[in-house]
Amino acid sequence: MAVGLVSCSSSKSSEAKRPKELYMESVLFEKARNHCERFHDSWYVLSAKHGLLEPDGSKIEPYDLALSDLDAEERRKWGSEVVTELRQQNVTDDRLVIHAGKDYYEPLLEALGEVEYEIPTEGLRYGESLAWYNEQIEDL
Structure with missing residues (x-):
């Protein structure tokens, strides 16, 4: 089973x-969301402010916070809290597919331990990531 994790957006x-x-409002979020809905069994949103969010969860107000605004210790704490939430959702036995930039996946990787994961757009720039998502749809 594959579980997608999509980072929030400014x-x-x-x-x-x-x-x-x-x-x-973010094209990259929209493409990552569409990819998760098509190719993963379930997915969640990674929010800098709220941690792990269910896509169909309660409405939340817009906010202005990114993980890059936090210091290293706060990012580690965020990653640990998100992994705790993933464990509570019983998805850490599944393969996690992280659709997020380095600011979001690095704190997660520190806390994940032996959990199986992949980062399909790792190392890609913004435009390259958009192209990767477009190619996935075209290959169907």
Whole structure:
């Protein structure tokens, strides 16, 4: 089973929305979300402010926080808390597919331990990541 983890985005709706809708102002979030909905068994949103969010969870207000705004210790704490939430969701026995940049996946990797994961867009720039998602759809 594959579980997608999609990072939040600085581009957000101006009003409260469910997590899967709040970040749709971002083309990259939209592509990652669509990819997860098509290719993964389930998926979650990684929020700098709220941690792990269920896509269809309660509406949340827009906020202005990125993991790059936090110091190293705060990022480690965030990663540890998200992994705890993943364990509570019983998905750490599954393969985690992380659709996020380095600021988001590094704190997770420190806390994941032996959990199986992949980062399909690791090392890709923004435009290259968009192209990767487009290619996945074209290959169907």
